Every structure is written in C-alpha cells, then in structure tokens.
Amino acid sequence: MGGMASCFAKKNERAESAIESNKRRVELQSGMDADESLIQEAAALLLLKQPQNDSLEMTPVFDRSFSVKSPLIGKKKPQGLPRNSSSRPRSLTDTAISLRELVNQERRLDGLETKKVVLVHGGGFGAWCWYKTMTLLEDAEFEVTAIDLAGSGIHSVDTNNITSLPQYVNPLIIFLEKLGDTEKVILVGHDLGGTCISYAMEAFPAKIAKSVFLAAAMLKNGQRTIDVLSQEEATNDLMQHGQIFLYANGKDQTPTAINFETSSLKDLLFNQSPTKDIALASVSMRPIPFAPVLEKLVLTEDNYGSVRRFYIETTEDNALPLSLQQSMCETNPPEKVFRLKGSDHSPFFSKPQALHKVLVEIASIPPKQNLKTNHDPSMYFSSHCSSSMMSSSSSHKLIWFRKALMSFIFVTSLLYKCFYS
Numbered sequence: 001m002g003g004m005a006s007c008f009a010k011k012n013e014r015a016e017s018a019i020e021s022n023k024r025r026v027e028l029q030s031g032m033d034a035d036e037s038l039i040q041e042a043a044a045l046l047l048l049k050q051p052q053n054d055s056l057e058m059t060p061v062f063d064r065s066f067s068v069k070s071p072l073i074g075k076k077k078p079q080g081l082p083r084n085s086s087s088r089p090r091s092l093t094d095t096a097i098s099l100r101e102l103v104n105q106e107r108r109l110d111g112l113e114t115k116k117v118v119l120v121h122g123g124g125f126g127a128w129c130w131y132k133t134m135t136l137l138e139d140a141e142f143e144v145t146a147i148d149l150a151g152s153g154i155h156s157v158d159t160n161n162i163t164s165l166p167q168y169v170n171p172l173i174i175f176l177e178k179l180g181d182t183e184k185v186i187l188v189g190h191d192l193g194g195t196c197i198s199y200a201m202e203a204f205p206a207k208i209a210k211s212v213f214l215a216a217a218m219l220k221n222g223q224r225t226i227d228v229l230s231q232e233e234a235t236n237d238l239m240q241h242g243q244i245f246l247y248a249n250g251k252d253q254t255p256t257a258i259n260f261e262t263s264s265l266k267d268l269l270f271n272q273s274p275t276k277d278i279a280l281a282s283v284s285m286r287p288i289p290f291a292p293v294l295e296k297l298v299l300t301e302d303n304y305g306s307v308r309r310f311y312i313e314t315t316e317d318n319a320l321p322l323s324l325q326q327s328m329c330e331t332n333p334p335e336k337v338f339r340l341k342g343s344d345h346s347p348f349f350s351k352p353q354a355l356h357k358v359l360v361e362i363a364s365i366p367p368k369q370n371l372k373t374n375h376d377p378s379m380y381f382s383s384h385c386s387s388s389m390m391s392s393s394s395s396h397k398l399i400w401f402r403k404a405l406m407s408f409i410f411v412t413s414l415l416y417k418c419f420y421s
Contacts, residue, residue, distance in 0.1 A: 112363055112364065113184065113209045113210075113363075113366070113367045114183075114184045114185060114186060114209045114363075115141065115142045115143055115363070116142070116143045116145075116183065116184070116185040116186065117137055117142050117143070117144050117145070117185065117186045117188060117359070117363070118144075118145050118146075118147060118172070118175065118185045118186070118187050118188065119133065119134070119144065119145070119146040119147065119188050119190075120147050120149070120172060120187065120188065120189040120190065120193035120196050120197055121146070121147070121148075121149065121152060121153070121190055121191075121193055122189075122190040122191020122192050122193045122216070123191050123192035123258070123288035123293075124152075124258075124259075124260060124285045124286060124287065124288045125152065125153075125190070125191070125281075125285060126148050126152045126153025126154065126155075126284060126285075126286070127146035127147060127148045127152075127153045127154075128153055128280070128284050129190075129281070129284075129346070129348055129349070130144075130146045130348055132348055132349070132352035133348045133352060133355060133356060133359070134146060136352065136353070136356040137356065137359065137360075140356075140360060142363070145175065147171050147172050147175060148171060149168055149169065149171055149172065149193075149196065150162055150167055150168045150169075150170055150171060150289075151168070151286065151287075151289055152286055153284075153286075155171065159256075159257045159286055159287045159288070159289050160246060160248035160249075160256040160257050160287070160289075161248075161256075162289035162291060162292070163291045164291055164292065164295060165195070165196075165199060165291070165292040165295040165297075166199070168196070168289055168291075168292040169196045169199050169200065169292075172196060172197075172200055173200065173203060173204075176200060176203070176204045176207055176208075177204075179204075179207050183207065184206075184207055184208065184209040185207065185208060185209065186208075186209055186210045186211075186212065186359075186362070186363055187200060187201070187208055187210070187211045187212065188211075188212040188214055188359065189211070189212070189213055189214065189216045190214045190215060190216055190348070191214075191215060191216055191217070191319075191320065191345070192216075192217060192225060192288065192292070192293065193214075193216055194213045194214075194216025194217040194218050194219075195216075195217045195219060195225045195292065195293075195297065197211050197213070197216075198211075198218070198219055198297055198299060198304060199297065201299075201303065201304045201307045202297075202298065202299050202300065202303045202304045203303075205302075205303045205304065205306045205307050208307050209308070209367070210307070210308045210309075210310060210362060210363070210365070211307050211308065211309050211310070212309075212310050212311075212312060212359065212362055213309065213310070213311045213312065213334070214312045214314075214347065214355075215312065215313070215314040215317055215319075215320050215325065215343075215345055215347065216311075216320075217229065217320075217328070218309070218311060218328045218329070218332055218334070219297050219299070219328075219332070220297075220299065220331065220332045221297065221298065221299040221300070221304075222296055222297070222298070223296065223297060224293065224294060224295060224296050224297070225292070225293040225294075225295075226293045226294055228324070228328065229293070229320075231324060231327070239268065239319065241261070241264060242260050242261050242264030242265075242267075242268045243258055243259070243260065243261075244258070244259040244260070244261060245257075245258055245259075245290075246258065246259060246287055246290075254290065254294075255290045256289070256290055256291075257287035257288060257289055257290050258287060258288045258290055259287040259288070260285065262282055265278065265281060265282055265285075266278055267318060268318050268319050268345070269281070269318070269319055269344065269345045269346055270344055270345075270346055270349060270350070271316060271318055271344045272316050272342060272343060272344035272350040272351075273344055273346055273349035273350045274349065274350075277346075277349040278349075281346075281349075308335050308368070309334040309335055310334050310335055310336050310337075310338065310362050311325070311328075311329050311334045311336075311337045311338070312337075312338045312339070312340060312347070312355070312358055313325045313326070313329075313337060313338065313339045313340065314340050314343040314344065314345060314347055315339060315340065315341050315342060315343060316342055316343060316344050316350075317343070317344055317345045318344065318345065319345040320345060336362075336365075338358045338361075338362075340354050340355060340358065341354075343355075
C-alpha cells in the first residue's frame with residue numbers, strides 16, 4: 001500500500017509540473033506577442049516620421065534587423081598606411097630575412113664558449129634600445145641581459161648627480177660580481193658603452209669571454225672618452241649644434257650632463273633608422289652624465305689586454321664617423337673588425353638582422369688554445385727532447401753521407417784505373 005501511495009503521489013507531482021510548464025509557455029508566448037506588437041508599433045512610427053517622396057512608387061520595406069549596415073559595402077576601402085614605416089626605402093642590399101630563417105640558420109651554435117650576452121647601451125640610451133637584438137638573440141637560444149647604466153633607462157638616479165665613471169658603470173659591475181666563478185659572458189658595448197665595458201674588462205677579465213665594441217669608444221690606457229670624441233667633434237657640425245650642456249651646479253661650474261636637441265636626433269643618431277624607432281628614442285632618451293667622459297681609464301695588459309676584442313664599424317654614422325672608428329682600430333687594434341654597410345649610429349634599429357648575424361658569428365669563434373709558455377718545465381723538457389732527437393738524427397745522416405762519399409770515391413778510382421791503365 002505504501003508503495004502504491006508513493007507512486008500515486010509521484011504521478012500527481014508530474015501532472016502538476018506539466019500544468020505549471022504549460023502556464024509558463026502561455027505566459028512566454030503572450031510576452032513574445034507583446035514584444036512583437038511593440039516592435040510593429042515602433043516600425044510604424046519610424047515609417048510615419050520618414051519624409052514623403054512623391055517620386056517613390058512604393059514605401060521602402062522596414063528591415064527588422066537592428067544591426068548596422070556597413071557603409072563600405074560595395075565600395076573600395078580607403079588606402080591604409082604602408083606596413084613599413086621606415087623613413088627610407090628598402091635598398092637592394094637589405095635582404096628580407098624572416099625571424100625563422102635567422103633562428104634556423106645553418107651556423108651551429110652548439111659547443112659555444114658561452115651563450116650569455118650582456119648588452120651595454122651608449123650615452124643617452126637605455127636597455128630599451130636593444131629590444132630587436134634581444135628578441136633575435138633569445139630566439140637563437142642565447143641568454144641575453146640588457147643593462148641600464150646609472151641614470152639611464154629606468155634607473156632612478158638623477159643623471160646630474162653622477163660624478164664618476166665607476167658610479168655610472170656600477171649596475172654592470174654588480175651584474176658581473178654575481179656571476180659564478182666559472183661563468184663567462186660576451187660584453188657588447190655601444191657608443192659610450194665601449195668605455196664602460198673597457199672598465200669592466202679591467203675589473204673582471206676572467207668573467208669576459210669576448211668584448212664587442214659596436215660603433216663605440218675603444219680607448220687605450222690613460223685616455224679619456226672626451227679626448228677621442230673631440231678629435232671629430234671639431235669638424236662635426238651636427239654634433240656641435242645637436243648638443244646641449246646642462247649645468248645643475250651653476251653656469252660657473254663644469255657641466256653635469258649633455259643632452260641632444262630633439263630636432264637633431266634623426267640626422268645625428270638615426271639617419272637610417274625606421275620612423276617608429278626614432279619616435280621611441282625621442283621619448284625614451286635621457287641626458288648623458290658628463291663626469292664619466294672626463295675620466296681617464298687605467299687599463300693593463302694583464303687584465304684588459306687578456307680579453308679578446310672585436311669591433312663593428314657603422315658606415316653611415318654621423319655621430320661617430322667611420323674615419324674615427326678606423327682610427328681607433330688602428331691605434332688599438334682588435335682581433336677582428338666587422339663592418340655593417342648602410343648602418344647609422346644605431347645599428348640595433350637600422351640594421352638589426354645584420355647586427356644579429358655578426359654577433360652570432362663572433363660568439364661562434366672558438367676560444368684560443370692556452371699554449372704553454374717557455375717557462376713551463378714540461379714545455380722545456382719536450383723542447384729539449386725534440387732538439388736532442390733532431391741532433392741525433394742529423395748525426396746519423398752525416399755518418400751515412402760520409403760513408404756514401406767514401407764509397408763513391410773508391411768506385412770512381414777503380415774505374416779510372418781500368419780505363420786509363
């Protein structure tokens with residue numbers, strides 16, 4: 001009985017549920033009818049408000065769709081901006097190299113001395129300027145770090161408060177100090193960054209596998225950056241008119257920083273660079289601290305001289321002309337000189353693919369073998385044994401030659417007697 005009662009109760013519940021569902025359908029249908037009537041009324045009002053045109057034979061049909069019709073249907077789209085916003089046309093020497101082609105290039109990157117690359121910006125720039133180079137190197141599986149020197153990029157120090165080269169280079173020094181004893185990096189310095197990596201080479205020669213000077217100041221011991229740059233500045237009208245000296249300590253004191261006229265940036269630093277990168281630089285560059293360029297470098301052969309140096313020239317450089325770059329390479333010869341044709345002072349903007357290729361090539365150069373010196377006893381022993389073996393061999397040859405000569409004389413004398421006796 002209990003089972004029948006429960007079954008009957010369930011049937012009643014189902015019936016009530018069905019009735020309730022039907023009521024909801026009726027209410028929903030009535031609501032839809034109400035909405036439909038509202039839509040029709042709105043349509044009628046819109047038709048009444050339209051201006052009457054006697055020339056039309058029929059009233060236009062009202063489209064119940066509330067979507068907006070595109071006014072461009074059936075018309076040509078306006079011509080958009082070109083995809084390449086470079087201020088210069090692409091030359092025939094600028095091969096279009098895709099990122100995938102660069103990553104999958106044939107050069108083998110296995111077994112490199114190091115894949116750690118540290119990028120050091122030039123005066124007024126910051127880590128931001130390396131964004132193209134960083135992307136290409138990271139896609140090629142390098143470990144890349146871009147340093148913001150003191151008072152540059154997003155570094156919080158006021159440029160006018162930098163009073164020495166060590167203070168300016170300190171962010172790079174801190175990075176190198178944190179490296180392990182067996183870790184090595186490739187330092188790449190641009191512009192004033194060349195002076196900075198030279199300072200680091202003197203301080204940490206064992207942690208630097210190679211140094212690359214990219215359109216950079218490459219000084220000798222006892223030189224100042226301003227001594228090198230002033231050689232060309234006297235005849236460089238762009239540099240003279242583009243510089244602004246800042247005097248935070250008063251006009252009667254030494255300048256604290258140097259800035260560039262915004263209107264001169266393109267002609268001086270970016271004469272071959274894309275417009276978008278010039279715009280980025282114009283809102284990102286900061287003044288250059290003046291004290292570091294006045295400081296003499298102390299460079300020794302044991303430290304600075306033990307690090308392999310490479311130089312990358314830029315042929316269309318208006319800030320550091322090619323003639324000055326070549327002069328530095330002649331007075332302080334690096335291991336090898338590379339050249340970026342068509343590059344301005346900022347090859348990371350104007351020639352990023354070509355720069356990437358050169359950096360990979362430099363990284364792929366095998367390390368030099370550590371040859372033993374003559375002071376090494378084992379080297380002396382090897383050399384002594386070798387010379388002894390050579391002298392022993394020479395004595396054997398001399399004895400053989402004497403015997404052969406005596407035999408020749410004896411045979412000759414016998415033949416002479418036979419023919420003339």
